[in-house]
Amino acid sequence: MVDFSLSPEAESLRDMARKFARTEMAPHAAECDRTPRFPEEIYRKAHELGLMNLNVPTELGGSGLSLFEQCLLVEELAYACGGMTTSIIANCLALEPLLLGGTEEQKQRFLAPFCASYHLASFCLTEPSGGSDAGALRTRARADGQGYVLDGEKCFITNAPHASLYTVFASLDPALRHKGICAFVVPRDAEGVTTGKDEEKMGHRASSTSTVRFDSVRVPASDRLGAEGDGFGLAMRTLDQTRTPIGALATGIAQAALDHAAAYALKRESFGKPIAQHQAIQIKLANMAQQVHASRLLTWHAAWTIDHGARGTLESSIAKCFASDAALHVADEAVQTFGGYGYMKEYPVEKLLRDAKLTQIYEGANEIQRTVIARELLRGYS
Amino acid sequence: MEIVVAVKPVPEAEARLRASADGSGLETDGVKFVLAGYDESAIEQALLLKEAHPPSTVQVLSLGPAARCEEVLRAALALGCDRATLVEAAPSGPLADPMGVARGLAAALRGKKFDLLLVGKQAGDDEEGVVGSALAQLLGVGYAGFVTDLRFDAASGHFRFRRTVERGTELWEAPVPLLVGLQQAWNDPRTAKLPAILRSRKQPIERFDAASALEAAARSLGAAFALPAPRTGAKLLDYRSPQEAAEKLVRALREEAKVFP
Amino acid sequence: MSPTVLLVVEHLDGVPAPATLEAAGLGKALASPQGRLVVLAAGSSARKAAEALAAVGAGSARLAEEPAWDLCPPSALGSLVAATARAEGAEVVLIGGTCFGRDLLGGAAAAWEAAAAAGVTEASWEDGGLVVRRPVFGGRATETRRLEGGRAIVALRPHAFPPLDTTAASFEASPSPPSGAAPASTLRRTGFEPGASSAGPSLSDAAIVVSGGRGLRSPENFGLVEELAAALGAAVGASRAVTDAGWRPGTLQVGQTGKTVTPQLYVAVGISGAIQHLVGMVGSRVIVAINNDPSAPIFRVADYGIVGDLFEILPALTAEVRKARAG
Numbered sequence A: 001m002v003d004f005s006l007s008p009e010a011e012s013l014r015d016m017a018r019k020f021a022r023t024e025m026a027p028h029a030a031e032c033d034r035t036p037r038f039p040e041e042i043y044r045k046a047h048e049l050g051l052m053n054l055n056v057p058t059e060l061g062g063s064g065l066s067l068f069e070q071c072l073l074v075e076e077l078a079y080a081c082g083g084m085t086t087s088i089i090a091n092c093l094a095l096e097p098l099l100l101g102g103t104e105e106q107k108q109r110f111l112a113p114f115c116a117s118y119h120l121a122s123f124c125l126t127e128p129s130g131g132s133d134a135g136a137l138r139t140r141a142r143a144d145g146q147g148y149v150l151d152g153e154k155c156f157i158t159n160a161p162h163a164s165l166y167t168v169f170a171s172l173d174p175a176l177r178h179k180g181i182c183a184f185v186v187p188r189d190a191e192g193v194t195t196g197k198d199e200e201k202m203g204h205r206a207s208s209t210s211t212v213r214f215d216s217v218r219v220p221a222s223d224r225l226g227a228e229g230d231g232f233g234l235a236m237r238t239l240d241q242t243r244t245p246i247g248a249l250a251t252g253i254a255q256a257a258l259d260h261a262a263a264y265a266l267k268r269e270s271f272g273k274p275i276a277q278h279q280a281i282q283i284k285l286a287n288m289a290q291q292v293h294a295s296r297l298l299t300w301h302a303a304w305t306i307d308h309g310a311r312g313t314l315e316s317s318i319a320k321c322f323a324s325d326a327a328l329h330v331a332d333e334a335v336q337t338f339g340g341y342g343y344m345k346e347y348p349v350e351k352l353l354r355d356a357k358l359t360q361i362y363e364g365a366n367e368i369q370r371t372v373i374a375r376e377l378l379r380g381y382s
Numbered sequence B: 001m002e003i004v005v006a007v008k009p010v011p012e013a014e015a016r017l018r019a020s021a022d023g024s025g026l027e028t029d030g031v032k033f034v035l036a037g038y039d040e041s042a043i044e045q046a047l048l049l050k051e052a053h054p055p056s057t058v059q060v061l062s063l064g065p066a067a068r069c070e071e072v073l074r075a076a077l078a079l080g081c082d083r084a085t086l087v088e089a090a091p092s093g094p095l096a097d098p099m100g101v102a103r104g105l106a107a108a109l110r111g112k113k114f115d116l117l118l119v120g121k122q123a124g125d126d127e128e129g130v131v132g133s134a135l136a137q138l139l140g141v142g143y144a145g146f147v148t149d150l151r152f153d154a155a156s157g158h159f160r161f162r163r164t165v166e167r168g169t170e171l172w173e174a175p176v177p178l179l180v181g182l183q184q185a186w187n188d189p190r191t192a193k194l195p196a197i198l199r200s201r202k203q204p205i206e207r208f209d210a211a212s213a214l215e216a217a218a219r220s221l222g223a224a225f226a227l228p229a230p231r232t233g234a235k236l237l238d239y240r241s242p243q244e245a246a247e248k249l250v251r252a253l254r255e256e257a258k259v260f261p
Numbered sequence C: 001m002s003p004t005v006l007l008v009v010e011h012l013d014g015v016p017a018p019a020t021l022e023a024a025g026l027g028k029a030l031a032s033p034q035g036r037l038v039v040l041a042a043g044s045s046a047r048k049a050a051e052a053l054a055a056v057g058a059g060s061a062r063l064a065e066e067p068a069w070d071l072c073p074p075s076a077l078g079s080l081v082a083a084t085a086r087a088e089g090a091e092v093v094l095i096g097g098t099c100f101g102r103d104l105l106g107g108a109a110a111a112w113e114a115a116a117a118a119g120v121t122e123a124s125w126e127d128g129g130l131v132v133r134r135p136v137f138g139g140r141a142t143e144t145r146r147l148e149g150g151r152a153i154v155a156l157r158p159h160a161f162p163p164l165d166t167t168a169a170s171f172e173a174s175p176s177p178p179s180g181a182a183p184a185s186t187l188r189r190t191g192f193e194p195g196a197s198s199a200g201p202s203l204s205d206a207a208i209v210v211s212g213g214r215g216l217r218s219p220e221n222f223g224l225v226e227e228l229a230a231a232l233g234a235a236v237g238a239s240r241a242v243t244d245a246g247w248r249p250g251t252l253q254v255g256q257t258g259k260t261v262t263p264q265l266y267v268a269v270g271i272s273g274a275i276q277h278l279v280g281m282v283g284s285r286v287i288v289a290i291n292n293d294p295s296a297p298i299f300r301v302a303d304y305g306i307v308g309d310l311f312e313i314l315p316a317l318t319a320e321v322r323k324a325r326a327g
Helices: A008-034 A040-048 A067-080 A082-101 A104-116 A174-180 A231-267 A279-307 A313-343 A349-361 A366-379 B037-052 B066-079 B098-109 B131-139 B194-200 B242-256 C018-031 C046-055 C074-088 C099-112 C223-232 C240-244 C310-326
Strands: A121-124 A140-143 A147-158 A165-171 A181-187 A193-195 A209-220 B002-007 B009-011 B033-035 B057-063 B083-088 B116-120 B142-153 B158-165 B168-175 B178-182 B206-209 B219-226 C004-008 C036-042 C060-064 C092-096 C115-120 C122-126 C129-136 C141-148 C152-156 C188-194 C208-212 C235-238 C265-269 C286-291 C304-307
Touching: A008 A040, A008 A067, A008 A082, A008 A349, A008 B066, A008 B194, A040 A082, A067 A082, A067 A231, A067 A279, A082 A104, A082 A121, A082 A147, A082 A165, A082 A181, A082 A231, A082 A349, A121 A147, A140 A165, A147 A165, A147 A181, A165 A174, A165 A209, A165 A231, A174 A181, A181 A209, A181 A231, A231 A279, A231 A313, A231 A349, A279 A313, A313 A349, A313 A366, B002 B037, B002 B066, B002 B131, B009 B066, B033 B037, B033 B066, B037 B057, B037 B066, B037 B116, B037 B142, B037 B178, B057 B066, B057 B098, B066 B083, B066 B194, B083 B098, B098 B131, B098 B219, B098 C099, B098 C115, B116 B131, B131 B142, B131 B178, B131 C074, B131 C099, B142 B168, B142 C074, B142 C099, B158 B178, B158 C099, B219 C115, B242 C286, B242 C304, B242 C310, C004 C018, C004 C074, C004 C099, C018 C036, C018 C092, C018 C122, C018 C152, C036 C046, C036 C074, C046 C060, C060 C074, C074 C099, C092 C099, C099 C115, C099 C152, C115 C129, C115 C141, C129 C152, C208 C223, C223 C235, C223 C265, C223 C310, C235 C240, C286 C310
Parallel strands: A121 A165, B002 B057, B002 B116, B057 B083, B083 B206, B116 B178, B142 B178, C004 C036, C004 C092, C036 C060, C092 C152, C115 C152, C208 C235, C208 C265, C265 C286, C286 C304
Antiparallel strands: A140 A147, A147 A209, A165 A181, A193 A209, B009 B033, B142 B158, B158 B168, B168 C188, B219 C141, C122 C129, C129 C141
C-alpha cells in the first residue's frame, strides 16, 4: 500500500535540516542576497553536519541518503535560502557521475578524501554556445596516447571559483555528437584550469557562479569515468537523479512565499479588516496552497519511484517542471499579496520571486523538461 | 567520569497550545515534543566534560510517556550520549507533578554510581525547575542551580563552577557526586550530525519501571488550563513627528498602563 | 480557616529581598483572618531580617543564626525549611521565586514530603486546599493547580504580587531556633563577583526591560537601547540575532535559548518577534514594540506599537522619558 506518512527517522532528518535552515541560514539570507556574499562559513557548517554530500555512500564519507530523504532536506534548506541551497547541493550533482560511472578505485581515490573535509565540486557540462543541446559540446578532449588534453570553456558553473574538483564533459570529436562525449574528473589545481569572474546574478546570489576554462589541461586516462563515449549517458543518468531535488528546492521557495503571504494577509488591513478576509486574497492563497501541495507530492512521488529502482525520467521531469513553474507563480502571487511592500527589498518576498526564476532554467530548462515529458508520454501511446 | 543527564520532552516552541477536553491540562494530541532548550545545554555540558576527561560516559534519562521520551532520548544519543534510559511511569503529561517526576527519577538512579547529574535549569514548558533540587535531596547529593562555567579538576576530584544570581556571580566548588541545574545561554549546544541521527535510530534504549514511585499523599494536580484571550495586537500610535510619538507613548504608559517609573 | 503560613526569608546582610516582601504580602493574605504568619530566616544577620519583616506585619519568627548558614548554598536550607514547617505545623511554605527560592524549593518539598509549585502569580484557598495559578509556556497559557495533601510549598514569580504594606505592624517577637537541621553542605563558596551591569538592575530581576534586535544594524547603534534603558532605570536585553553577532554578550539574550523575563514593562526595539524571542518575554505585563515593519509579529503581542524608524524614535523617546522623570 502507498504510505504518505514520514517515518520517525525521516522526521528527525527533516527536523534537523529545518533547524539548520532556520537558525544558520535564514538569518543571513537577506544580507548574502543583497551584498552579494558567498557564505563559506555556512557551507562549512553544512558539510560538518553531513548536509553536503547527501548522495555519497557512508563508506565513502557521505551521508548515504535515499533520494526521498534528500528531497526532504532540500525543501527545508530552500525554505530559508534558495541560493545557499543551490551551493550546498551542488556537490550532489558534481559527484553523481563519479557514483554512477566511477570504478571502485576511482571512488576511493577521489571521493574518500574529498568527503572527509570541506570541499566543493562542480558539474561542468553547460557551455557558452549552448546548455540544452548537450550533445553539441565544443570542449575537446584529444587523446595523446598517455591520456587526454582538454581545451574549452564551460559556463554558469555553480561553486566553480571555490571548488577543488570538477566533473567535466568533453567531446573526442564533435562529429560523433553524443557518442563522442567523455566524462573526466579534473582537480582544480591541474595546470591550465582557470575560473572566470563571479557572475552578477538576478537571484541565488549567495551562490557563486563562473566560467571554467581548460587550456591544454592534461588528464590521465585513469581519471576518465566509464568508457570513451559513455559521457553523454552518464550526464543524462546524473540529471535523472538530481532533477527531483530541484523540485524539492522549488517547493521550499514556494512554501516560504505562501507562509509569508498568509501571515501578512492576516495582519495587513484594508477597508476595515485584515485582507485575509477579502475573497480576492483568499482565492489567491488557496491557489498558492494547491500549487505548493501538488509540487511536494509530485516531488515525493518522483523520489519514491527512483528509490524503488526505476529510472523515473518522466516522474522527475514532471516534478521539476511543475514545481519550478509553481514556485515562480506562488512567489509572484506573494509579492502581489504584499502589494507595494512586496516590491521593496526590505521585505522577503521579492527575493523569493528572483530565486524561483532560476529553478525553471537550471538542471534542464523547463522547455527541455516538457520535451522529455512529451517523449516519455508518447512512447506509451505509440 | 560517570555523567547522568535528566531530560524532559517539551512541546516545540511553534506548537499551537490547546486545553484538553476536560480542561484540566494541555491537549497533547498532535503536539510535537522535542528536547527542552535548557536540556540541550545540559547535554552539551555533559559532552564537553566527557571529551575533556576520558574515559567518561554520558547516560541520559527521561521520565514520561514512552513514545515522547523515546524521541528525545534518541535526539540525545544522536548528539553523542552513550546510553539512554526511559523511566516508564503512569501517564503523565508535560505538566505532571514535578515532585512525582523527581521521585521517579530518584528511583531509577538510587544505588547507581555517578559523579555528576545534570538537569536543565527549568523545563521550557512549565518552568518548574523543581525537579533538580528535589532529586538532589532524595538522592542525598549536593545541589546548585543557575550554574554556568562548570569545570572538573581531576587532581582534586572537585567541580568548580559559577552561579549567576540576581546581583552578581558566585564562585563555588564541590566534590563528586554533585547535582547541577544549568543556566542556559552560555554554551552553544552542538547540532547532531546527519549520520549520527541515522545511527541513533538503531541504538538500544533501556527501560526502568517507576510507576510505583509517583504515588504520594501530597501532590500537585493540574486543575485547569487556560489560554489567554488572544492579544488583539498593538495599539499603533499615530504621530507626525518622533517627538509626538514619544510624548504619546510616555503618556499612555503613565496614564493608561500605569507602568511608567 | 486558621492556617499557618511559613515565609522563608531571603536577605542580604539582614535586608530582606524585594521578592520576600512580595511573598510576605501573600502570606499575610493566606493567613488571615485567624491563621499565623511565621517567618524563617537563616544566617548571622537572620534576626535583623526577621525584625525588618516584623515591621511590615509578620507575626513570629524562627531564626537559625549560626554563621555557618551564611556559607551554605540555598539548597542546603531544604532540611531546615522542612524541620521548621513540621515544628510549626505549617500548611503552606512561601518563598520568593528568585535564584535563592528556586534552588531550595524542590529540596524543601522533598524533605517535607510536600507538593510544590513554582512561578506562581495567584494563590488562594478553595475548598480547604491551596489553589495556585501560574503562567506556563512562557506566558502563552495559564495553569491552575490544586496542591493536595495539606502540605504545600510555593515559589512566587517576582513582581507578580505587591510587596507587603509597611503601615501594618505588630511583632510577636519570640524567635527560637528550629531543630532538626544543621548547616551542612558539600558545596563551598569561594568568591563573589558583583554583576557586570551593576549600574542597572539585572535582567531577570528588573521591573522594566528594554531589548534591542537586528533592527539596530550595528553594535554601536545598540547604545541607543542602553540610553533608553538608563533613562527608564531598566535592564538591557537583546534578541538572539544581537548576541549571536557578538554585539552584546549572550547573558543578555531574551528568549527560548536565553532568559525568560516577566517585567511590568517590556520595550522591544528593532525586534521582529520570532517565536523563539516571544516565548521569553510574552509574559510581561505591558509590551511596547518599536519597529519599521508593520507586519512584524512583535506587534501581535505588543500592547503599544510605534511603526517607524527607530533611529528617529529612540532618541526622542529617551529625551521624553528623561523629561517626564525629571518633571
